Amino acid sequence: MSAATTRSRTARTPVPDRLCAEAVDLARAAAEEAAAPGVVGEHVAVVSEGDRVVTHFFECEEPGYRGWRWAVTVARASRAKHVTLDETVLLPGEDALLAPEWVPWSERLRPGDMGPGDLLPTEADDIRLEPGYTGEDEPPPNSAVSEVSREMADRVDAEDAELTTRRATTSRGSIAAVADELGMRRARVLSRYGLHAAADRWDEAFGAKTPMAQAAPASCVTCAFLVPLAGSLRQAFGVCANEFGPADGRVVSLAYGCGGHSEAAVMPKPPKPAPHALDTIQVDEYPLRPARDSGSVPAEPDAPTEDLGHS
16 A cells, blocks of 8 residues: 555656756756846755656746746756756746736726726627617507508608708607607617616615614605606615715615705704884984973073172
């Protein structure tokens, strides 16, 4: 059992060839020729790659390549004593400083990265989108609805025969023309996956599990500043119209809330002051001189005083 195990290990990792393992100077010279003198460091390891094939590893002293190693592979032919050079390459070690893995631009893009003038192409098979109006819901050619549509188109064309600037690709009586006038004829629309992805993203930013919503006195569903959305998203989201709220102009969940709720704290009405006790109907008279009997000074002068004999 022990002999079998030894043979299996020997078959997996053969013993390095003696002549190839001793060719350290040849390997160093090849590494310095590929790099530069003084960049190749100490000899650190010898690895057997197969029968009479050995790789020598040297430390790399190049700035910016910490942990990298120069790998020089040498070999010799069967029954030959001359060792030849096979390959020289710079390889990263276990603790090597590596550049981050390359990521396509479509995966590196983050919300807010686009600026004025930037164009963001959308893939043709984007799972967030699905084909919009394609004409598949047109009525069959021989159906009654098709006859009515044809009559409407002929009547419109007869009434507007002098109009020459209208688009000639679609008939005005067709469903496509009606969709054009209503602004609903888009090449692609949001798919169910796109709707769910947007809903999850909005709920994560302004949803019921955010700290602001947890401390709010009430939810947005009862707030007067909430502007509901249209379509199926109306049942779960709206737009905040409170300029003092943290989510002003953002799509918020109906379960979101903040301290700016319209009914959170109603300000009391200011007290109404009492009316002035001033009679503005009757005119008050103010005489220029006081009445004769109203003051302490007599109106008539006193009699002449008697001489009391004082000198």
